Amino acid sequence: MESGGGSTTAQRVVLSVLVPVYNEIDVLPEFHRRLTAVLGACVPAYEVMYVNDGSTDGSLAWLEALCDRDPAVALVDLSRNFGKEIAMAAGLDHVVGEAVVVIDADLQDPPEVIPRLLEQWHAGYDNVFARRRRREGETWLKKASAAWFYKLIGRLSRVDIPRDTGDFRLLSRRAVQALRQLREQHRFMKGLFAWIGYPSIAVEYDRDPRMAGQTKFNYWKLWNFAIEGITSFTIAPLKMATYFGLAVALVAFVAIVAIIVKTVLFGDPVKGYPSLMSVVLFLGGIQLLALGALGEYIGRMFNETKGRPLYFTKQVIPSHRGHG
Numbered sequence: 152m153e154s155g156g157g158s159t160t161a162q163r164v165v166l167s168v169l170v171p172v173y174n175e176i177d178v179l180p181e182f183h184r185r186l187t188a189v190l191g192a193c194v195p196a197y198e199v200m201y202v203n204d205g206s207t208d209g210s211l212a213w214l215e216a217l218c219d220r221d222p223a224v225a226l227v228d229l230s231r232n233f234g235k236e237i238a239m240a241a242g243l244d245h246v247v248g249e250a251v252v253v254i255d256a257d258l259q260d261p262p263e264v265i266p267r268l269l270e271q272w273h274a275g276y277d278n279v280f281a282r283r284r285r286r287e288g289e290t291w292l293k294k295a296s297a298a299w300f301y302k303l304i305g306r307l308s309r310v311d312i313p314r315d316t317g318d319f320r321l322l323s324r325r326a327v328q329a330l331r332q333l334r335e336q337h338r339f340m341k342g343l344f345a346w347i348g349y350p351s352i353a354v355e356y357d358r359d360p361r362m363a364g365q366t367k368f369n370y371w372k373l374w375n376f377a378i379e380g381i382t383s384f385t386i387a388p389l390k391m392a393t394y395f396g397l398a399v400a401l402v403a404f405v406a407i408v409a410i411i412v413k414t415v416l417f418g419d420p421v422k423g424y425p426s427l428m429s430v431v432l433f434l435g436g437i438q439l440l441a442l443g444a445l446g447e448y449i450g451r452m453f454n455e456t457k458g459r460p461l462y463f464t465k466q467v468i469p470s471h472r473g474h475g
Contacts, residue, residue: 164470166190166197166269167248171238174208175256183217186254186262193266198470200225201256202242205232215468222471230463236338239318241462243330245469251322260319264356268321277323277349283315285357312345313353320344334461336454389448392441399437 168186172179183199190197203211203226211228218224227245229238239253250272254260264281271279302314318340322330329347345351 164196164198164248165250166194167246167251168197168199168265169239169242169246169251169253170199170201170256171204171235171242172201172206172210172214172256173204173232173235173238174206174210176206176209176213178257179210179213182256182258182262185258187221187223189262189265193269198223198225198246198248200227200242200246200470202227202229202238204229204235204238218468225470226466226468228465228467230465233462235318236340237462239340240330240338241464243327245467246327247470249324251324251327253318253320253322255318259358260317261356261359264319264354265321267354267356271352271354272321272323275350276352277326278320278344278347278351279322280313280316280320280344280351280353282313282353282355283317283358284355310342310345312342313351316341316353318344323349325349336457336459336461337451388444392444395437396441399434 168190170182170186175182186199190199199221201214201217201224203214214224214226218226225245227241229241233241242253243251250269252265252268254262254265260281268279268281322344326347326349329349330343333343333347
């Protein structure tokens with residue numbers, strides 16, 4: 152497969168590096184320097200595909216200038232901010248390499264790990280995911296919540312989603328082609344990477360602190376992201392609501408029988424207002440919780456039935472040649 156563009160020196164692109172970008176102007180120059188230094192030493196021909204996800208800080212202008220001076224750089228400029236999951240889908244739609252590395256631009260995932268990912272790809276693996284040994288620069292709460300989330304989704308989902316693993320990975324061409332066929336609006340890419348199957352293996356590494364700029368994920372966004380992951384890969388919340396409802400109904404039936412027996416045999420007076428309110432509020436809370444879980448799934452069905460495209464692009468600048 153040839154890279155985009157009309158250069159007469161075009162080479163077969165062995166590796167595409169997919170980089171979602173949203174307001175990363177503070178780190179892009181250093182990231183690109185380190186990335187190209189690594190790629191130039193280990194890959195005969197490559198492209199770097201940046202996906203601008205509606206940046207407003209000058210990232211787009213810098214990337215456009217980079218495309219003019221580096222023929223190995225490609226750019227997909229989305230029409231607005233669609234979110235990182237959609238940005239990755241857009242990049243996967245446009246990459247041309249025989250293998251694809253997905254990596255963030257914030258330098259928490261070191262580009263120097265890429266040669267180790269390539270080694271496992273050459274050994275025959277389609278999905279080489281980077282597993283974090285240490286997570287430097289993150290609070291204990293974020294580490295604990297991440298561990299809890301991976302443990303929970305691992306128990307609930309039928310798909311084996313690796314723990315301590317983000318989007319940093321290498322995918323073979325056939326894995327990319329499989330992912331291109333998955334067009335759902337609500338995307339949890341870590342789950343989709345695992346869902347397609349194919350031989351996979353972990354490469355462990357130490358995650359660095361963010362070099363500059365601010366993280367785009369606060370705790371509220373992480374909470375919603377966790378809900379996205381759970382509802383995308385399991386209907387366990389619906390089953391739990393059903394089972395809990397049956398359990399409450401059984402307990403209520405036993406309680407009613409006990410009250411009737413005590414009243415008939417012993418003339419036990421009816422319990423007072425506090426106990427009545429406790430039961431009403433408890434059952435009301437359970438019902439609202441079950442309705443909330445049901446609403447999450449119905450909302451996702453509503454969005455999927457619209458059949459909207461995942462994204463729109465303002466411009467696509469292909470790489471002019473594989474860089475050797």
